Amino acid sequence: MKFGVIVFPGSNCDLDAYHLVRDVLKQPVEYIYYNETSLGQCDVIILPGGFTYGDYLRSGAIARFSPVMPAVADFADRGGAVLGICNGFQVLTEAGLLPGALYRNDNLQFRCEQVFVRVDNNSLPFTRSASLGKVLEMPIAHGDGNYYAPPALLREMEAGGQVVFRYTDHNGDVTSAANPNGSVDNIAGVCNKNGNVVGLMPHPERAGEKILGSRHGLIIFKSIVSYFLDREVF
Amino acid sequence: MLKQAVLDPQGAAVENSLKALGYDRVSGVRVGKYIELNLEADSREEAALKVEEMSRRLLSNPVIEDFSYTLQEAGV
Numbered sequence: 001m002k003f004g005v006i007v008f009p010g011s012n013c014d015l016d017a018y019h020l021v022r023d024v025l026k027q028p029v030e031y032i033y034y035n036e037t038s039l040g041q042c043d044v045i046i047l048p049g050g051f052t053y054g055d056y057l058r059s060g061a062i063a064r065f066s067p068v069m070p071a072v073a074d075f076a077d078r079g080g081a082v083l084g085i086c087n088g089f090q091v092l093t094e095a096g097l098l099p100g101a102l103y104r105n106d107n108l109q110f111r112c113e114q115v116f117v118r119v120d121n122n123s124l125p126f127t128r129s130a131s132l133g134k135v136l137e138m139p140i141a142h143g144d145g146n147y148y149a150p151p152a153l154l155r156e157m158e159a160g161g162q163v164v165f166r167y168t169d170h171n172g173d174v175t176s177a178a179n180p181n182g183s184v185d186n187i188a189g190v191c192n193k194n195g196n197v198v199g200l201m202p203h204p205e206r207a208g209e210k211i212l213g214s215r216h217g218l219i220i221f222k223s224i225v226s227y228f229l230d231r232e233v234f
Numbered sequence: 235m236l237k238q239a240v241l242d243p244q245g246a247a248v249e250n251s252l253k254a255l256g257y258d259r260v261s262g263v264r265v266g267k268y269i270e271l272n273l274e275a276d277s278r279e280e281a282a283l284k285v286e287e288m289s290r291r292l293l294s295n296p297v298i299e300d301f302s303y304t305l306q307e308a309g310v
Contacts, residue, residue, distance in 0.1 A: 057267075058295055065292070094295065101297040103236070106243045148240055148298055182243070 001228040003029040004042030006072070006088075008063045013049035013085060017205040021046075024208045025221050034066040044081045044224055045072060047088025049141070049203060059102065059144040060090030069095060081125050081224055082197040086142055089189070089199030098190055098199045099157060100149035106182025110143040114213065115180055117165040117188045117202055118172045124195045125227040127164060129219050135172045136165075136216035138202035140180060145201040147183035147190075157190065165189030165200050235266035240298050269293055272308065281305055 003021045007014045014031065021029040032039060039045060052063035063069075069091075076082050076097050084092040092098040105111060116137055119130040130136070149157060157163055165188040169178045174186045181201075189200025204217025236242045242264050249263035275281035285303050294301040 057293070061292065061295065093297075101295050103240075103298055104243050106241060108243050108247055146243070150239065150297070182241070 001027065001043040001225070002041055003027055003044045003046060004032045004039055005029060005046045005048055006034065006068060007031050007048075008034045008050065008052040008066060008091070010052040010054060010063075011048050011050035011087070013087075013203065013205060016203070017046045017048045017085070020205045020208045020217075020221065024218070025225060027225060032068060034063070034068050036068050037071055039068075039071050039075055039080075043228060044083065045075060046205075047072070047082070047084040047091050048205070049086030049088060052087055052091065055087075055144065058090075058094065059087060060092075060094040063087075063091045064095040073097060076192070076197050079194060079196050081227075083126060083220070083224070084197075084199035085203055085205060086140075086145075086201055089201055090144065092197065092199045097197050098192055099153055099162065100147055100187075100190060102144055102201070103146050103148060104144055105142070105146050105180070110141075111145070111180045112141040113139065113180070115140050115188075115202060116168050116170050116172075116178065117200070118168045118174075119164070120166055121161040121164045121191070121195075123161065124164065124191055124198060124223075126191075126198045126220050126223050129223040129226055133172055134219070135168060135170060136202075136204075136207075136219065137170075137214040138204055138207040138217050139214075140202050142181070142201055145181040145183065147181075147187040147201075149184065149187075154184065158185075160193060161195070162191050162193065163187055164191050164198060165202070235264060235300050235302075236298055237300050266299075278305060278307075 119134045122132045166186040191198045204220040207214040207217030244265040245263040289301040
């Protein structure tokens with residue numbers, strides 16, 4: 001299996017994602033530039049964090065029209081595994097590949113800190129190695145992470161298991177104090193209806209080594225690796 | 235503009251600041267974006283159609299924002 005990390009103008013977590021896949025997971029990985037029109041032979045596509053196009057207009061709004069995005073949309077439509085982290089999550093919502101929208105944190109602060117998120121759907125290729133309700137410690141670093149979806153859409157997402165991660169305290173309890181940005185229902189990450197496209201505001205790629213304070217983010221990457229290993233075997 | 239149903243943190247901060255300045259009868263402050271552009275079109279209808287299309291596709295995010303626009307003929 002092979003990972004591809006999309007590099008947009010203004011991406012700045014592309015190196016972190018590449019490093020984690022190559023040096024920690026020990027899996028093949030390549031960069032795919034925003035102006036390419038093919039994803040090559042990649043099995044997993046990562047849209048990394050950063051500030052694409054300076055976050056002008058809205059976070060992710062301009063990147064989503066990059067030449068590479070039709071290939072990402074096509075890949076996602078065919079069931080390909082796509083992970084959007086932070087700004088990558090914003091790009092995916094702007095592109096309509098994930099439901100809802102992300103806008104200014106309710107406290108107007110840029111929040112850069114460790115948070116706890118709970119896994120509320122562990123049946124996805126990206127979460128299958130986690131137990132349901134597992135609490136993961138990962139860093140966040142964003143100013144536009146306030147997740148919103150209108151009430152009817154939220155109900156539909158909830159029923160379909162599309163709410164994947166929620167901000168909680170270290171015990172896994174959803175509290176307003178644990179919500180760093182005002183996200184509706186403490187939502188930190190969601191997936192599309194088929195579960196092959198996942199986006200989250202926390203940074204699992206920055207929580208994959210002991211020296212970084214937490215290795216909990218690895219479970220997301222190990223999940224997708226195990227998913228492909230199982231597919232090869234069976 | 236953010237839809238009425240969507241909380242506007244910037245608007246709330248501006249409102250608090252106005253109140254601190256003594257404008258205590260202010261309420262409902264909302265902060266939006268104002269975008270100006272030139273567009274060549276053969277008719278007003280065509281211009282309206284294009285502006286609406288641009289607004290839906292890029293200038294606004296229909297999940298959280300509404301938009302309105304005015305057209306002004308710039309002359310040849």
